Amino acid sequence: xxxVKDLSVERIDKKIFENINLSLTPGxxxxxxxxxxxxxxxxxxxxxxxxxxxxxxxFWKGKLLKNNFYDFYNHTTYIADTTSSLRKLTIxxxxxxxxKFFISNIGDAQIETALKTLKLDNYLNKKVATLxxxxxxxxxxxxxxxxxxxxxxxxxxxxxxxxxxxxxxKQTFEDHSSKEGSIIFSSHQNPGIYVTEEIEL
Amino acid sequence: MNFLNKIIFFYxxxxxxxxxxxxxxxxxxxxxxxxxxxFIFSIGPDKQTISIIGVGIxxxxxxxxxxxxxxxxxxxxxxxxxxxxxxxxxFSFGFIAILKTFSHFIFVQIPFLLSIPIACILxxxxxxxxxxxxxxxxxxxxxxxxxxxxxxxxxxxNQRNFLLGSVMVMIFSVPIIIFxxxxxxxxxxxxxxxxxxxxxxLIVFAINPWASGLCLKLxxxxx
Numbered sequence: 542x543x544x545v546k547d548l549s550v551e552r553i554d555k556k557i558f559e560n561i562n563l564s565l566t567p568g569x570x571x572x573x574x575x576x577x578x579x580x581x582x583x584x585x586x587x588x589x590x591x592x593x594x595x596x597x598x599x600f601w602k603g604k605l606l607k608n609n610f611y612d613f614y615n616h617t618t619y620i621a622d623t624t625s626s627l628r629k630l631t632i633x634x635x636x637x638x639x640x641k642f643f644i645s646n647i648g649d650a651q652i653e654t655a656l657k658t659l660k661l662d663n664y665l666n667k668k669v670a671t672l673x674x675x676x677x678x679x680x681x682x683x684x685x686x687x688x689x690x691x692x693x694x695x696x697x698x699x700x701x702x703x704x705x706x707x708x709x710x711k712q713t714f715e716d717h718s719s720k721e722g723s724i725i726f727s728s729h730q731n732p733g734i735y736v737t738e739e740i741e742l
Numbered sequence: 743m744n745f746l747n748k749i750i751f752f753y754x755x756x757x758x759x760x761x762x763x764x765x766x767x768x769x770x771x772x773x774x775x776x777x778x779x780x781f782i783f784s785i786g787p788d789k790q791t792i793s794i795i796g797v798g799i800x801x802x803x804x805x806x807x808x809x810x811x812x813x814x815x816x817x818x819x820x821x822x823x824x825x826x827x828x829x830x831x832x833f834s835f836g837f838i839a840i841l842k843t844f845s846h847f848i849f850v851q852i853p854f855l856l857s858i859p860i861a862c863i864l865x866x867x868x869x870x871x872x873x874x875x876x877x878x879x880x881x882x883x884x885x886x887x888x889x890x891x892x893x894x895x896x897x898x899x900n901q902r903n904f905l906l907g908s909v910m911v912m913i914f915s916v917p918i919i920i921f922x923x924x925x926x927x928x929x930x931x932x933x934x935x936x937x938x939x940x941x942x943x944l945i946v947f948a949i950n951p952w953a954s955g956l957c958l959k960l961x962x963x964x965x
Binding site: 589614 | 744747748751752754755758759762763821822823824826827829830831832959962963964
């Protein structure tokens, strides 16, 4: 599905990373590991065609990604290390906006169950600004369910999460992988998830 | 059909956001009216003088007030990653710029448009000039929104001096002020002046998606 070949990114004569190769097929889970500033987020952005690489190519379904990126986007959910939920609005409003904006075919019952699992069902009418960072992060993961896409690209998904939430995410990853979904995520360390490929930056 | 729905729900999102921050819109309007009062107090009670320079004051204040909200044009969506999400949801950066420009026009400029009749009473502007004022502001404000979009997208990476964006808009809005005030003061040249204003709108409207889209892309690349 997705192939990254000899990818390098430079910025103002400084090499961020070079010669990265990876392939993502259905069911694959790939982890990008590295210290702060090693270029994990930059690599994810390059894969999303948001950054022009200095060398190398990315292919999606056999075609160059930059000629085919909207098709890639149709199959991809990206969760950044920032929170995209609208802080001035309530959880309920955010969920409604996401559901409509992503033309989601996920039913209300399924979203309710996900909110319960994430332990956010009691805060539906609370503004996101009043939630803790961990809760906001968990709300962000609800987009994975709402968008219901095959490829997940996640930047530092485990930061600021408690042990229960990390365990829940691990199960979600395994479940998605078993349904032929693919995941690329960046992390300082692997919190014990079975991964098919590990890339050190 | 899906794409049209996405556009509709983009504006639903903008509506929700703007309604939750309605105090920002209200503050802009209050700034506008307080500035009118300050002008009136500083000029004095001479109705004739106020009536002559009223249109110029009104346009200047509309320009200043609408630049107040420029900082918010893209900044929030840029910082919380929503620009990327919109792009991943099928909108090109240029198209995002067009959508955001109309959103700025609807939620920031239209409240000013609606408050013009009250401002006309305060500034002793004749009722028969109201139509010309509406016509010039409808086109002029859309031009200001396009200029605002370009300057805000250019300033996304500029964390230190955001006033630079407002300065840019004010410099480029000089021709708009000239023709807009001209329309109201020289009613016999209405057709020719409104056509010139419309021409300026078409130029900035054509440039806006390219310039803003490129600036958004560059800012996200370098963020």
